[in-house]
Amino acid sequence: MRHHNRREFLRHTAVGPLVCSLAAGWGDLLGAVPQAARAVPRYDLLVKGGRVMDPAQGISAERDVAIAGRRIARVAAGIAETEARQVLDARGKLITPGLIDIHVHVYDGVAPLAIPADPNCVAKGVTTAVDAGSSGAHTFPGFRKHVINVVDTRVYAMLNISVVGQSTLSPDNSHGELLDLRYANPKLAAKTIEQNRDVILGVKVRLTRNIAGDHDLEALRLAREASDAVKLPLMVHIGGTASPLPKILAVLKKGDVITHSFRGSPGGILDDNGRILPEVRAAVGRGVNLDIGHGAGSFSFDTAEKALKQELLPGTISSDVHQYNYNGPVFDLATTLSKFLHLGLTLEQVIERATANPARVFGFANGLGTLREGAEADVAVFHLAEGDFEFVDALRAKRMGHRKLVPVATVKAGKIYGAASIPVVTL
Numbered sequence: 263m264r265h266h267n268r269r270e271f272l273r274h275t276a277v278g279p280l281v282c283s284l285a286a287g288w289g290d291l292l293g294a295v296p297q298a299a300r301a302v303p304r305y306d307l308l309v310k311g312g313r314v315m316d317p318a319q320g321i322s323a324e325r326d327v328a329i330a331g332r333r334i335a336r337v338a339a340g341i342a343e344t345e346a347r348q349v350l351d352a353r354g355k356l357i358t359p360g361l362i363d364i365h366v367h368v369y370d371g372v373a374p375l376a377i378p379a380d381p382n383c384v385a386k387g388v389t390t391a392v393d394a395g396s397s398g399a400h401t402f403p404g405f406r407k408h409v410i411n412v413v414d415t416r417v418y419a420m421l422n423i424s425v426v427g428q429s430t431l432s433p434d435n436s437h438g439e440l441l442d443l444r445y446a447n448p449k450l451a452a453k454t455i456e457q458n459r460d461v462i463l464g465v466k467v468r469l470t471r472n473i474a475g476d477h478d479l480e481a482l483r484l485a486r487e488a489s490d491a492v493k494l495p496l497m498v499h500i501g502g503t504a505s506p507l508p509k510i511l512a513v514l515k516k517g518d519v520i521t522h523s524f525r526g527s528p529g530g531i532l533d534d535n536g537r538i539l540p541e542v543r544a545a546v547g548r549g550v551n552l553d554i555g556h557g558a559g560s561f562s563f564d565t566a567e568k569a570l571k572q573e574l575l576p577g578t579i580s581s582d583v584h585q586y587n588y589n590g591p592v593f594d595l596a597t598t599l600s601k602f603l604h605l606g607l608t609l610e611q612v613i614e615r616a617t618a619n620p621a622r623v624f625g626f627a628n629g630l631g632t633l634r635e636g637a638e639a640d641v642a643v644f645h646l647a648e649g650d651f652e653f654v655d656a657l658r659a660k661r662m663g664h665r666k667l668v669p670v671a672t673v674k675a676g677k678i679y680g681a682a683s684i685p686v687v688t689l
C-alpha cells in the first residue's frame with residue numbers, strides 16, 4: 263500500500279518523471295515499479311529505415327530492427343519510433359547481422375603480428391571474431407585474461423597446436439612455432455580446450471615451411487590428434503608447404519577449415535594450368551570449409567577469378583587482419599567483402615559468407631550471425647558506397663571495383679559501440 267501511495271504522489275508532482283526514472287532502477291528494492299505518465303517504450307533500441315539483409319532468414323528488404331535488452335525483439339516494416347528509447351537512423355543504409363570474422367589476430371602484445379581487437383573488429387562491424395592460432399596452450403590463459411575477458415568484441419580462439427602460439431615469428435625473427443615439433447603437444451592442447459570450451463572453437467595449425475619446416479605432415483598429424491580428442495574443427499593454414507596440398511587435404515574431414523584458400527601458388531588450390539585440383543573439390547564435397555583468410559600473403563585476385571570461373575566459391579570470407587596488413591591491403595573485413603563484390607558475388611552471397619556461414623561452421627549456440635527474433639542483438643550498419651575504388655590483393659595486384667561496404671555503426675549485444683557515424687536519437 264505504501265508503494266501505491268508513493269506512485270500516486272509522484273504522478274502529481276512536477277519532479278515525477280525524473281524521480282520515476284531514478285526509482286525505476288531500484289525496482290527490486292521498491293517492489294512494484296512506479297509507472298511513468300507516458301507509456302514505457304517496449305524496445306531499448308530501434309535500427310530504423312534501412313535495407314535489412316539477413317541471409318540466414320532469406321530477408322532482403324526494407325525493415326526495422328527492434329532490440330530489447332541484448333536480444334533481437336522484432337524485425338518488421340514500420341515499427342514506430344515511439345516504441346523505442348533510442349533510435350539509430352539507418353535510412354539509405356544496409357543493415358546486416360553483426361559480422362563474424364573467423365580469421366583475425368588480436369593477441370596484441372604477445373603475438374608480434376597481432377593488433378588490438380576493438381578498433382579492428384567491433385568498430386568495423388565485426389561483433390564476433392575468431393583469433394586463429396595467436397595463442398597456444400602456454401599463452402592461452404593470458405589471451406583469455408587480457409583479451410577475451412576485457413575487450414568489447416566477442417572473441418573466440420582456435421588454439422595453436424604449438425604451446426607457444428604465434429609468439430615466435432616476426433619480421434625480425436623468421437622462425438615459426440613448429441620448427442621444433444616438441445612444441446606441438448596434442449595432450450596439453452586438448453586439456454586447455456577442455457578447460458575453456460566456452461571460448462575455444464578448435465585447433466589451428468600453420469604449415470608453411472618457415473613455420474613447420476619439412477615435417478608439416480607430422481605437425482598436421484599432431485594437430486589432428488588434438489582436434490579428434492576434443493571433437494572440434496581443425497583449421498589448417500595452407501601455402502608454401504614442403505608437402506603438396508593433396509597430401510594435406512587427405513587428412514581433413516567434414517567440419518574442418520582450410521584458410522588462405524584463394525592464395526597464389528605455390529601450395530594453392532590450382533594446378534599448373536589454373537584448374538582446381540580434384541582433391542580440393544573432393545574435400546569441399548565431404549564438407550571441408552574453404553575460408554579466405556586474406557592476410558598479407560594469402561589472397562590472389564588471379565586465383566579467385568580462376569576459382570570462381572570454375573564455380574568454386576569460398577564457404578566463408580575472413581580477413582586475417584593483422585599488424586602487417588591492417589593499413590592495407592586488407593584494412594578490415596568490410597574491405598575484404600567488397601573485393602568479392604567486385605569479383606562478382608552478389609551482396610547477399612557476400613554477407614552470407616560473413617554471417618550465416620561462419621555461424622554454421624562453428625555451430626554458435628547463442629544465435630549469432632542472424633537477426634532472428636531472440637538472437638543476440640548484434641547488428642552492423644553499412645553505407646554501400648558507389649564509385650571507383652582500387653582494391654589491392656596480397657600480391658599487390660590491383661582491381662578497380664565500383665561498390666564498397668563502409669561500416670557506419672555497430673550494435674553488439676544490444677549496445678551501440680563507440681560513436682556511430684549516423685544519427686542516434688535518444689527519445
Ligand SMILES: [Zn+2]
Pocket residue numbers: 365366367394555557582
Ligand atoms: Zn592468420
